[in-house]
Amino acid sequence: MAKVALNKSSLNKEKRSLKTYNRYLPALELKRQQLMAERKKAEEALAETQSQLVDIERLVREQLPMLAREDVPVEELVRVTNITLIDENIVGTAVPRVKNIATSVKPYSDLAKPVWVDFLVEQLQQMVRLRIEYQVRVLRYKALDKATRTTSQRVNLFSKVLIPQTQKSIQKIQIYLSDQDRANVMNAKLSKGKVLAQEARMAKVREQAAGEVDFNGH
Known part of the structure; x- marks a missing residue:
């Protein structure tokens, strides 16, 4: 912890900092939640x-065991032609979301392909979309996870470091200033006591001198 000046100006500064930390921490905790x-x-x-x-x-x-047949090629039946993503703002964090996925189907003859190929194409289109959706949702989760960890670190910084340190600094300065005030009071009392003692001595000397004059006068 940095050394804190032990004076009223530093005390006021630390109090302002503590007030700011206590005002900001609840909002930060809410964001974390x-x-x-x-x-x-x-x-x-x-x-x-x-x-x-x-x-x-x-x-x-289960439904298409015939895919193992090599005489019916089904490679590249479905292709992705366009993916549109948009950014969403979630609690101040930009995360991606799939807006649209466009696919194309490789032309094939109904006579040249078995009837089950239509069912396969439907499943492949859905699978392609889901795989893209999965990849985007991985990115979405990672962005939110990073933001959560960063915000949690800030919450801990305020609650476990900055606020306790500032409270400790305030207490230290207040104790020092209180000790200084007591010391000043004691010094003032001692100074006053010395002045009174000096005045008493001077008064006694004057009395003695006055007595001697009176005696010699007789």
């Missing part, structure tokens, strides 16, 4: 998307 709640939502959305992907992959394996 809001970010934690949003991070929880992002985590749940991420888990949900992952679960949907697993379900589709399982459905395709």
